[in-house]
Amino acid sequence: MNDYSAWWPLWTYEDGGTDENDWELSPPxxxxxxxxxxxxxxxxxxxxxxDSPAARAEHRTEGIELHRLLAAELGPTYDVKLLLD
Known part of the structure; x- marks a missing residue:
């Protein structure tokens, strides 16, 4: 999920916000x-x-794709949830 001024959008239930170095993900x-x-x-x-319906739609579309890619890279041991506006 996104939060204001949070440059990294991955969170955990236990710790809240995380850093990109906490995750073994591909650079892309x-x-x-x-x-x-x-x-x-x-x-x-x-x-x-x-600021526009188009921006909201673009963000949602990319979020859905990122959810799919993230779940695939992390594998079945993670419960990946997507939270949108």
Whole structure:
């Protein structure tokens, strides 16, 4: 999930926010996750929401794809959940 000013969007139930170095993921996936978080920061305002329906849709589409890729890289020992706006 994304949070304001959080440059890394992976969290755990036990510890909350994590760092990219906590995860053994491919560099391309790490890059896409960071870009997804940056996109959220650029287009979502805590008071007003998304700056456009298109930005919201793009964020959602990428989030769904990242969820799939992350679950595949982590494997069945992880319970990967996607939380969107």
């Amino acid at each position: 996936l790490k890059g896409r996750l960071k870009a997804w978080a940056a996109y959220f920061d650029a287009h979502f305002h805590w008071e007003h929401g998304w």
